[in-house]
Amino acid sequence: MSVLSSVLLRRLRTVYVDQAGPRPxxxxxxxxxxxxxxxxxxRGFAPAAPLRAALAWLGPTGLADAGGTLxxxxxxxxxxxxxxxxLFRSFPASVPDDTLQLYVDRVFTLLLQWPAQPCVxxxxxxxxxxxxxxxxxxxxxxxxxxxxxxxxxxxRRIDPSDPFLKPAPPRVPRELxxxxxxxxxxxxxxxxDTITALLRLLARRTPLPPQDRDDVKxxxxxxxxxxxxxxxxxxxxxxxxxxxxxxxxxxxxxxAVRPLLAAHLTTATDxxxxxxxxxxxxxxxxxxxxxxxxxxxxxxxxxxxxDGFEASSLVEDVLRHPVAWKRAAQILHPYEHHExxxxxxxxxxxxxxxxxxxxxxxxALLRTAAEHPEAVRVDGSRIKPDSWGAHTEQALRERDLxxxxxxxxxxxxxxxxxxxxLLRLDALEELPEGFxxxxxxxxPKAGPGPLLAGLGRLRVRHLPGERRVFFPRGRVTRSFTLDxxxxxxxxxxxxxxxxxxxxxxxxxxxxxxxxxxxxxxxSSRAWPSPPSNxxxxxxxxxxxxxxxxxxxxxRSCVSSCTGRSPRRSGSTxxxxxxxxxxxxxxxxxxxxxxxxxxxxxxxxxxx
Numbered sequence: 001m002s003v004l005s006s007v008l009l010r011r012l013r014t015v016y017v018d019q020a021g022p023r024p025x026x027x028x029x030x031x032x033x034x035x036x037x038x039x040x041x042x043r044g045f046a047p048a049a050p051l052r053a054a055l056a057w058l059g060p061t062g063l064a065d066a067g068g069t070l071x072x073x074x075x076x077x078x079x080x081x082x083x084x085x086x087l088f089r090s091f092p093a094s095v096p097d098d099t100l101q102l103y104v105d106r107v108f109t110l111l112l113q114w115p116a117q118p119c120v121x122x123x124x125x126x127x128x129x130x131x132x133x134x135x136x137x138x139x140x141x142x143x144x145x146x147x148x149x150x151x152x153x154x155x156r157r158i159d160p161s162d163p164f165l166k167p168a169p170p171r172v173p174r175e176l177x178x179x180x181x182x183x184x185x186x187x188x189x190x191x192x193d194t195i196t197a198l199l200r201l202l203a204r205r206t207p208l209p210p211q212d213r214d215d216v217k218x219x220x221x222x223x224x225x226x227x228x229x230x231x232x233x234x235x236x237x238x239x240x241x242x243x244x245x246x247x248x249x250x251x252x253x254x255x256a257v258r259p260l261l262a263a264h265l266t267t268a269t270d271x272x273x274x275x276x277x278x279x280x281x282x283x284x285x286x287x288x289x290x291x292x293x294x295x296x297x298x299x300x301x302x303x304x305x306x307d308g309f310e311a312s313s314l315v316e317d318v319l320r321h322p323v324a325w326k327r328a329a330q331i332l333h334p335y336e337h338h339e340x341x342x343x344x345x346x347x348x349x350x351x352x353x354x355x356x357x358x359x360x361x362x363x364a365l366l367r368t369a370a371e372h373p374e375a376v377r378v379d380g381s382r383i384k385p386d387s388w389g390a391h392t393e394q395a396l397r398e399r400d401l402x403x404x405x406x407x408x409x410x411x412x413x414x415x416x417x418x419x420x421x422l423l424r425l426d427a428l429e430e431l432p433e434g435f436x437x438x439x440x441x442x443x444p445k446a447g448p449g450p451l452l453a454g455l456g457r458l459r460v461r462h463l464p465g466e467r468r469v470f471f472p473r474g475r476v477t478r479s480f481t482l483d484x485x486x487x488x489x490x491x492x493x494x495x496x497x498x499x500x501x502x503x504x505x506x507x508x509x510x511x512x513x514x515x516x517x518x519x520x521x522x523s524s525r526a527w528p529s530p531p532s533n534x535x536x537x538x539x540x541x542x543x544x545x546x547x548x549x550x551x552x553x554x555r556s557c558v559s560s561c562t563g564r565s566p567r568r569s570g571s572t573x574x575x576x577x578x579x580x581x582x583x584x585x586x587x588x589x590x591x592x593x594x595x596x597x598x599x600x601x602x603x604x605x606x607x
Contacts, residue, residue, distance in 0.1 A: 004194070004222050005187075006073045007215050011197040014187035015047075015070060017054040019062030026059045036067040043074050044182060051186040070184075085149050085157070094147045105142070110153050113137040132159040140164065194222050195229045202243060205235045205448055207284070213242060220246045227256045232263075237270055238283040245277025248298070258301060265305050268317035268347070274302075275328055286473065288324045291331045299332055300340075307341040311372035316387040318347045325351055335361055342368040346376065346383070355381050401425045402434075409438050412446035416454040419497070420461060423489055431496040439497070443504040455501040462491040 008014050022029075033056055040046060047055065058066060075081040088094045096102045105121060112120045119128050119139040127140045136153040143152040146166035150157050158165055187193055198219040201212055208216065220243060223229070227247070234240035244264060247257040265271050273283040281289035294302070306314060318325045329348050338345035338361060346368045349356070356362035356378075369376045369383050377386045388407065395404035396418075404422060408415040415422075422435075443451065465484030472478060 002069065003218060004190075005069075006076070007218055008187060008190075008193050008197060009070075009073050009184075010077050011200065011215070012185075012187075012193055013182060014185050014193055015051055016187040016190065017051070017058070017066055019058055019066045021057060021062060022059035029056065029058065029060055029063045032060065032063050032067070036063070036070075039067070039071055040074075040184070041181070043071075043078060043080070045074065045184055046181040048183045048185050051184055054186050087148065087150050087155055089147050089149050094144075106153050109139070109142075110136065113139075129164070131164045132162045134158075138164060190222075191224060194219055195224070198223060199229070199231060202231055202234050202239060204239065207236055207238050208242075213282075216242060217246055221250065225252045225256060227253065227260065230257075230260060234264070237267075238273060240264055241270060241273030241277055241283040245274050245283070248274070248278055258298065261301060262305055262308065268306055268309060268314050269320065271302055271306060272321060272324055272328060275331075276324075285321060285324065288327075291328055294331050300337075303332060303334060303337075303341045303344050306334075306344040306347070309343070311343050311346065311375035312388055314343055314347045315350050315375050315385050316389055318351050319385060319387070322351060338364055343372070346372070350376055350383050350385050353382055356383060357381050396421060396425070399425045405435065405438055409442050412442040413450045415442060416446055416450035419454050420457060420486075420489075423461075423493060423497070424486065428493050429490050430492045436496065436500060439500050443500065444507075446504075448508070451501060451505060455498060455505065458489075458494050458498050458501070461489045462494045464488055 005016050008016070033052070036055065037047065037052075055063060055066060072081070109120060113128060115128070115130075115137060117128065118125045119142060121139060121142045124139065124141050127142075128137050129140065130136065131138050131151050134151050134154050134156045136151050138152055143164075144166075145164045148158075148165075198216065201208065201216050201219070204212075216239070230243075234243065244257060244261065247253045261274075265274065269285075273285060275291055275294075276285060276288055277283050278294070279289050279292045281287070309317075325348070329352070332344075334341065334345050334348040342364065345361075346365060348354075349365045354362075354365065356365050362381075365383060366378065369378055373386075375386060376383050378384075388410075392404060392407045392414075395407060401422065404425065405415075408418060408422070465486065465488075467481045468484045469479055469481050472480075
């Protein structure tokens, strides 16, 4: 229950009070409740009236248990359960101005310093000693032990008893301003809250990060076994495969979820993602795991799902992940009952290069191939693909703009990814009306990622390019570059296309439901109004002024811009100043502040 309550607290701001009530002779808990409220206020939260009444009813033992659990969960969410120990104890005031020279000194010392020898930086004798536990040789004159919290060379934490460390001067506490408080509501419907939090995650239109995926798994484990709550549409395919796969793994819901597979698995890749989740892997298919065996009824249902797709799209999807599908064929056994699932058997015959010589299987595959000339072709004793991708590539090679546009219009995401290539097929001085009509028709069906990526690329395509940067998909961020040899597009063409993309983006933003905090939708109790515009403007000016002065000194404003210790990180300020980090590179520090609904920070130049 504690893990589930932590997720519901983080997702819905609901608190479930199930501790024991008061016993005869227990003292009053007024002072303890006041102390708990003070701890919550210190973290930017406040209990709603029903929650406060429920906490006030508890006895001393129950209140201590409920309050301690609540504070621990909030601290874990805010990061206040970990001690913040910067490398420079007087951060950011003591960060060196010349971070490049600091890096050179570290490397120079690490490579050239020897024991019982003068310091390689200042040539002082007798000041070089190893630090514990890394044993790096550090000069006490060149490196200030009163400011460093770790080894100056490797940044590893130093033993507190090491002589290199010196007592640091006490930090002067600063006056801090509080932002709007977040209300914590009393949880009364565990089943309903579990479904609400789960549906919000399933409705996300972007892939879920690891913590959200873990929350989905936990919420599914506590969701009702009757799946009448399961949404009719899950926008992200990885999320959909994760939910269906976890429901299949749970024996309580396996029978109930199987009728939903045919409606929710709309591509062969969806089936492959489901198999990965079933086998304990991730639905993103980046690092596929070996497949585990399937129960016979489930195997037949998945083959029936594959057989229900169009032959052309089925063959193309299978060839998109050839290695994974060859391994999946070992548990699906598509040839075992090929007469029941002829298109599925055909797709795996194309994938495997199955010989269609005189055998019953070969004759059946040839008959199925003859029924789908738009998807495959017979080449001797083998069946070869004749897919949508091949037709599209041929149209692009032949510079046939109408045909390529017609083929890509059936796949809006692919159209946006190849939009630049389409516009370069002809030397267009203005956007043809037919092209614009096609974009207006298909843009509402495209995902937000390709839409915004296409808009960002085309905004500068009328200018000559120098280098192109690519970020391949993977768990580790990598990039590679190459010279941009593409000719610039006509400015009138890029402006017309960007106008259509911006119009679609604005339409989606205007039609999206207005976001509100979970607690505001669950409690109608009014809380004291947020600071006035004048007060908010003064706080904004103080933040920008302080950050600008730090930026002029070359200091990093990462810590000072937040204006709070980690336990109060729930009400940080906004800083858009340009600052220099310890790596020597210029970057923007942009931490956010929770503003009240309907209000926003005043606009200032340069933000």
